[in-house]
Amino acid sequence: MHQQEGKSEVRANVQEVMVFRSVIQIGPCVTHRSRCLELLASLSALPRLQSHSCRAMELKYFVAESKKQRLRTLLSLSGHRRTMLAVGLLWVRTLPLLALWALGSQGEPLSAPRVFLSFKEMRSTGTAHHFSFLLNTTDYRILRMDEDHDRMYVGSKDYILSLDLHDINKEPLIIHWPVSPQRKTECILSGKDTNGECGNFIRLVEPWNRTHLYICGTGAYNPVCTYVNRGHKAQAALHLQMPQSGGRASRAADYSTTPEPMGHQDYIFRLEPGRVDSGKGKCPYDPKLNSVSALINGELYAGVYIDFMGTDSAIFRTLGKQTAMRTDQYNSRWLNDPTFIHAHLIPDSAERNDDKLYFFFREKASEMGQNPVAQARIGRICLNDDGGHCCLVNKWSTFLKARLICSVPGADGIETHFDELPSLWRAYRSR
Known part of the structure; x- marks a missing residue:
């Protein structure tokens, strides 16, 4: 024992x-x-x-x-x-x-990134707030970041806002750009909605040069574009003595100086009087239709519906010295009822003439026969494209498109179709 x-x-x-x-x-x-x-x-x-x-x-x-x-x-x-x-x-x-x-969840490493955050959950953290500055406006759709001036430009219905990137909650600089009462009346008489369609919905905000923005709005079903003077007073005065070479370069802008932070009283944000252009081919008539744009070397490239009825979709090139160009009209092989998502310049080499502009969009797949389904596409054009001489006159001769097919890890992920593509952004790889 x-x-x-x-x-x-x-x-x-x-x-x-x-x-x-x-x-x-x-x-x-x-x-x-x-x-x-x-x-x-x-x-x-x-x-x-x-x-x-x-x-x-x-x-x-x-x-x-x-x-x-x-x-x-x-x-x-x-x-x-x-x-x-x-x-x-x-x-x-x-x-x-x-x-x-x-x-962590069973069988998953804790280092796995989080890929989903609901709006309700984000609100519950108390770190998110509704954007409102007591303006009678809606439809905050266009955002343009200006890192040189540390500003964020926001386009909405009848208003353009300039926010301070250092303090996004600070009172913004505001431009009120509504349509005339006569134009609004004409829009209503054509059968359009008073609040949802007969306003000036900002759909394009592009940097024209260091001191100006090029902005377009739907104009109550009459697209219109203008220039906005932005920047510091000293820079604006200097700009008046300099030649105006519109647009951004195809490479990163090389500015010799960086503006110093200044107060609101020293910062200019106003419309240029008397400088108004037609917005046809640059901005849609219907504010519900998506459009994309890129202003490169003084030339505006836009994916947009260019008619009142919203049936003529095109990839357009306007402004600048080159010939105005577009995709073939009413040709479903080129574009078939597309929803434009994004346009981005991706240089192929150090040679500027090799630069290509890529358009991301969704469209109906005509090859599916009687039951077309939406598919995500990527289209490409060359910036130095002048069109054809006998055929394809004033039309893109370098336009190509393909279905966007992505691969994800796993046996079932060889061909994954992200056809409901809502947006995208470019991730820069560190070297």
């Missing part, structure tokens, strides 16, 4: 020592959840814990300089006290890790 009790005590001591050695060697166990569970199961099988007065030996354990000395001290403790010490160390080491483990 005494031998069996001695063997049981030795077996329990060995088990306790093994558990303790596992504790001091486990380190972070978040990525080894099964090992954490094994340790907890081992502890649950140990004898019932009781208190004993062994404070001096415990202190000797904690001040030991090596694992070997700690193990000797542990073995010199009574069985129950040794168990309590091991359990205490286990919980000290594993409680924070188990808390992290509980936050």
